[in-house]
Amino acid sequence: MSKTEKEFGEMNLKEAQYYLNRELSWLEFNKRVLYESEDPRTPLLERLKFSGIFSSNLDEFFMVRVSTLKEQVEAKVSQLTPDGRTPQGQLEEIEKTLRPLITKQHEDFEQELRPQLNQVGIHLLSYTDLKEQQIEYLGNYFKQQIFPVLTPLAVDPGHPFPKMANLSLNLAVAVVNPHNGQENFARVKVPTDLLPRFIPLPSHLWEQPQSEGVWVGVLLEEVIADNLSSLFAGMKIKEFCVFRLTRDADFPVQEDEADDLLIAIQQEISKRHFQGFTVRLEIQKSASSFIKEMLMRGLNIGRDDVYEIAGLLNLKDLMFFLSTPLPELKDPPWIPVLPPRLRQVHKYQTALENNGMELAQPEDVFAVIRQGDLLVHHPYESFRDSVELFITQAADDPQVLAIKMTLYRTSGDSPIIKALIRAAQNRKQVAVLVELKARFDEESNINWAKQLEEAGVHVVYGLVGLKTHTKTVLVVRKEEQEIRRYVHIGTGNYNSKTAKLYTDVGILSCCEELGEDLTDLFNYLTGFSQQQSYRKLLVAPVSLRPRLISLIERESELAQQGKSAQITAKMNSLVDPQLIQALYQASMAGVKIQLIVRGICCLRPGLEGVSENIEVISIIGRYLEHSRIFYFHNDRDSEIFIGSADWMPRNLDRRVEVVTPVEAPNLKQQLKEMLDIFWSDNRQAWELQSDGSYHQRHPQNEDPERNAQLIFMEKATQSIDFSRLTSNQKSEC
Incomplete structure (x- = not known):
């Protein structure tokens, strides 16, 4: 039932009761990731992958989010979150939530996954399982391959507590001097950066018949532990245990004080590994109080920061076993299909590359775009044969005058970087904004920036105080007597590797107004323009x-007028209080709101009188849901947008983001069908409850199972061409 504006005004939608906590919502997301590692419907090796992703996610959570909260506590920050929590209160809730989750993860690996790995021929052995010949082989392997790179570091009045790298795996060793009985502490780094963590045994030493084995071996740290006497000659090894530490890695760069942003960030990166304060210590549960106290004192941490682990540390390394030749235990391989409208272009390009012969009436990507806007959906449609093709053809096309692009993250062997360098060598104007502040990709981006500059590309590093997160390309082309601008605007990074793992959408267009807007945007990014309107x-x-x-308020007004109103929005995170309040008001006005939010959602759905018309789902599946699509029904005259921005304060206030309308009727229909498919998912979708918990959907009664990601694969395989244009379907541009 809708409310009047007067009733809106009587409610204080800023009250804490209307918000979920950002950090606890993220933990709920990671819990859903962990569930995929426990779900027997998930292929076995994919279950290992999800367990590894859970661990990797936690590493970043501690390095960035927990470290920030600790700094706020240290600085005595008293400001409450929208849900009414203090920094200390959040830390306590995080610890309370996390400990049982981590215990569950390790119990599941030891009790479920490890035995199942044994059954399929993957045997990760403990030293207690080894026979004499196997131990002898590993002893020789230790002497030849491991011993020369180890450096034991003692702790005593003459040896200060050693500096240890972030996320490093280590052995803590207690040794006793047999002459005076004194107990001492030492640390040995497990050199997983130099040697494989999983040491294979040769097949002739397998206990199992070779036909029943795929991989047999042991952990690197166990090989070192069994040979500690070689490192501490003349000393008695009293005990040892494995530990791992996590440091603060969210370094602040004083941009306004830096003469050169690239140099400033390089200096900060060098600090990340060793100089950040410790936010977490993971240690084997069997460790004695002596070792725990030594580590806590040396790392300057309290007991709340210590996580005792029963079993292997750093389970993300288990993703190593995805390389084993057991395809039946993985997701079926998926080869992205060619977008239907680009098939002729690909055919011509392939023929040209293979034999240098040109086909009759060659068609390039620009000719296809001139026929009408093109929407691409990755990884179901090929990133290489659409977005990369657009950029590589632009680099080689003699009619192209300029290429301008934003790069937030890209792959290590990026064909796009090579194309941009080639474009500069072809005497085109090439300007690239490389965002040096892309967290954990700073070093890679610095390397790319230097390569591009050396090739003659105009490189800028971003704006002071803002991250440039937008995903945009502008190509300027001379065609007969006119200049035409072509654009790509997307939701995902220009990264050929993650384009196979993340779901994203993008639009290729030669709409003149979009070209003019991107021209203004790049003038803002590379020069001193202060463009305020687009x-x-x-x-x-x-x-x-x-x-x-x-747009949200317009739906509210339409609903109050008795007209049809609906909002469907897909994003990674929903945190921004102002947008949440606008959604609450729309709900109270009677607008039906469907939110597809993969990760953090601070909005509480289903609150009586406030959010009864709001439903929220999260889809966790084979691919990371990364696309951002926003649909506004507008009394059947719908508007739909795609872009790089989530609904978070950082995206709206502290980043350069671009969201574009999609106006071609057929593409609007395609995007709406995508949203409907996501919403119908009853296999990978989870429904958010008003208390912040999530319930996984299951087919009801005789309903068939609907997995949105599988449906998109099936549609791509069937080569359904959503983009086929008729004379009345072209964009107004």
């Missing part, structure tokens, strides 16, 4: 937030 694009931090709020 023709079609929604740009953060300038116009995105107010425009989104106005």
